[in-house]
């Protein structure tokens with residue numbers, strides 16, 4: 001099965017940005033973890049990161065017809081973007097929302113997730129392992 005792992009704004013700054021919240025590992029380390037897990041489970045994986053909302057919409061649209069599952073951490077766009085919600089709904093690809101931090105215990109403005117309505121599950125506060133849990137969830141969902 002083919003999985004697309006999408007990261008939104010500032011996730012390229014992992015390891016530098018607020019390490020007390022997001023941990024000390026950088027974006028490349030996250031990519032390596034995801035690739036290793038995919039290899040172990042016999043999944044095909046592609047990673048994409050952008051700081052730009054329209055680019056994220058474009059990448060979701062490109063996945064149409066060629067991807068079995070999406071793992072998405074939209075960063076701050078989680079709390080603002082109807083465009084990402086609409087893109088996920090448009091392609092109808094099973095998606096899991098991931099947050100490295102536990103957004104439910106943070107500021108009020110992080111309590112809203114627009115994309116949640118287009119996702120089969122949300123994993124929040126499990127650090128980088130959350131991405132692997134999301135991949136596992138999609139694998140189970142696909143029965144593969």
Ligand code: DQA
Pocket residue numbers: 009010011073074075076077078098099100101102103110
């Ligand atoms: C985040 C949580 C968001 O509120 C924040 O804007 C991020 C990262 C997380 O992974 O915990 O950029 O999605």
